[in-house]
Amino acid sequence: MSVAVQETLSVSGIILARTMGRGPQLVQHFARISGDLAKLEVKSHTAGEWQWSLIGFALAVLPAFTLLVGGLLMKTDNPATIGTLVAMIALQEQLLWPFEQLLEIGRDARKTRALFARIFEYLDKPVEIVERVDPVVIPRKAMRGTVQMEQVCFSYENAHRPAVNNVSLTIPAGSHVAIVGATGSGKTTLGYLLARLYDVDKGAIRFDGVDLRDMSFDTLSQMLGVVTQDPYLLHASVAENLRFSRPEATDADLIAAARIAQIHDHITALPNGYDTLVGERGYRFSGGEKQRLALARTILRDPPILLLDEATSALDTRTERAMSKALDDMSNGRTTITIAHRLSTIRHADLIVVMQNGRIAEMGTHDDLLAQGGQYAALLRGN
Ligand SMILES: Nc1ncnc2c1ncn2[C@@H]1O[C@H](COP(=O)(O)OP(=O)(O)OP(=O)(O)O)[C@@H](O)[C@H]1O
Numbered sequence: 404m405s406v407a408v409q410e411t412l413s414v415s416g417i418i419l420a421r422t423m424g425r426g427p428q429l430v431q432h433f434a435r436i437s438g439d440l441a442k443l444e445v446k447s448h449t450a451g452e453w454q455w456s457l458i459g460f461a462l463a464v465l466p467a468f469t470l471l472v473g474g475l476l477m478k479t480d481n482p483a484t485i486g487t488l489v490a491m492i493a494l495q496e497q498l499l500w501p502f503e504q505l506l507e508i509g510r511d512a513r514k515t516r517a518l519f520a521r522i523f524e525y526l527d528k529p530v531e532i533v534e535r536v537d538p539v540v541i542p543r544k545a546m547r548g549t550v551q552m553e554q555v556c557f558s559y560e561n562a563h564r565p566a567v568n569n570v571s572l573t574i575p576a577g578s579h580v581a582i583v584g585a586t587g588s589g590k591t592t593l594g595y596l597l598a599r600l601y602d603v604d605k606g607a608i609r610f611d612g613v614d615l616r617d618m619s620f621d622t623l624s625q626m627l628g629v630v631t632q633d634p635y636l637l638h639a640s641v642a643e644n645l646r647f648s649r650p651e652a653t654d655a656d657l658i659a660a661a662r663i664a665q666i667h668d669h670i671t672a673l674p675n676g677y678d679t680l681v682g683e684r685g686y687r688f689s690g691g692e693k694q695r696l697a698l699a700r701t702i703l704r705d706p707p708i709l710l711l712d713e714a715t716s717a718l719d720t721r722t723e724r725a726m727s728k729a730l731d732d733m734s735n736g737r738t739t740i741t742i743a744h745r746l747s748t749i750r751h752a753d754l755i756v757v758m759q760n761g762r763i764a765e766m767g768t769h770d771d772l773l774a775q776g777g778q779y780a781a782l783l784r785g786n
């Protein structure tokens with residue numbers, strides 16, 4: 404039910420429902436789900452309840468039964484005294500009470516086990532990406548930022564073809580590489596592999612000569628900063644969103660990062676400035692503003708390798724140009740990998756890699772590729 408509420412009552416959900424005219428159907432859908440949930444609740448509260456009633460009934464009848472037996476015993480030749488009978492009943496009460504408690508615990512345990520079965524189902528799932536026992540740790544000062552990919556292959560589970568197929572690429576520290584290619588050609592997947600969100604099936608990826616699988620998670624996250632295609636902002640203030648990447652950052656650090664991402668002026672113009680609440684219940688930033696906030700957040704970490712996956716796609720060309728200039732100015736030896744559809748933005752990259760169906764179709768500088776008259780030239784003509 405909370406998924407249904409999230410989907411239909413969130414701002415994007417309402418916009419979708421309104422523009423598609425699906426309001427009444429969603430109300431029906433919600434009514435059906437809450438009906439199902441109500442039935443389930445009733446069922447869970449009444450399951451095994453008749454057995455429990457029988458036990459309760461038996462326990463309530465027992466004292467009466469004792470009285471009956473006692474009464475009968477009084478009529479015999481060797482009659483029991485009233486005192487014995489009262490003592491018996493008192494004793495019985497004392498014994499029945501803990502017995503009742505015990506039964507109740509049994510009932511609760513049964514209910515809880517049913518709920519825990521669902522939790523354990525998740526806990527029992529094998530962890531796919533694990534840190535090595537003695538991982539390689541590289542101090543921030545020693546990081547240079549070279550990236551090597553060696554015959555990297557990767558397929559998603561149940562996919563009929565590999566998303567990344569035999570990709571080999573060496574990126575020297577401090578250079579700017581652009582990855583372009585048709586939609587679905589495996590660019591984002593390649594980025595996921597660099598961030599080790601998935602492990603490669605074959606081949607290897609190395610940062611500064613260290614295989615990602617040997618690197619500590621901490622080193623990896625310091626080494627690579629990622630701005631994803633659809634940035635996610637927390638429901639918190641702008642400052643808290645930025646500090647998520649580096650909690651100890653000073654206000655001056657925040658402002659410097661926001662300046663590079665070309666968002667500082669916009670934030671200061673807001674009534675609450677850096678304390679403005681972000682998210683559905685707070686200030687709603689535009690697509691391009693969100694991208695710039697996400698970029699500022701990553702810049703704040705100051706990683707030696709920066710991966711931008713369509714991170715500036717929602718910006719107008721002037722803002723984008725100002726941003727890439729600011730990025731270049733502060734890069735001092737930072738390796739930048741840009742995934743882009745807008746070819747005008749990557750024209751000056753040191754190396755342009757064109758991907759097609761998970762493979763590298765061609766690579767070179769803008770001028771080389773243009774002269775070759777292959778894929779890149781075709782993409783450029785189509786732009
Ligand atoms: N989780 C997944 N499970 C199965 N297949 C996936 C998954 N994610 C992506 N794919 C598939 O892998 C291929 C490569 O996807 P990827 O997201 O890397 O493309 P892309 O080059 O980034 O495209 P775009 O330019 O549209 O962002 C696509 O065919 C896609 O459908």
Ligand SMILES: [Mg+2]
Binds near residue numbers: 632712
């Ligand atoms: Mg993508």
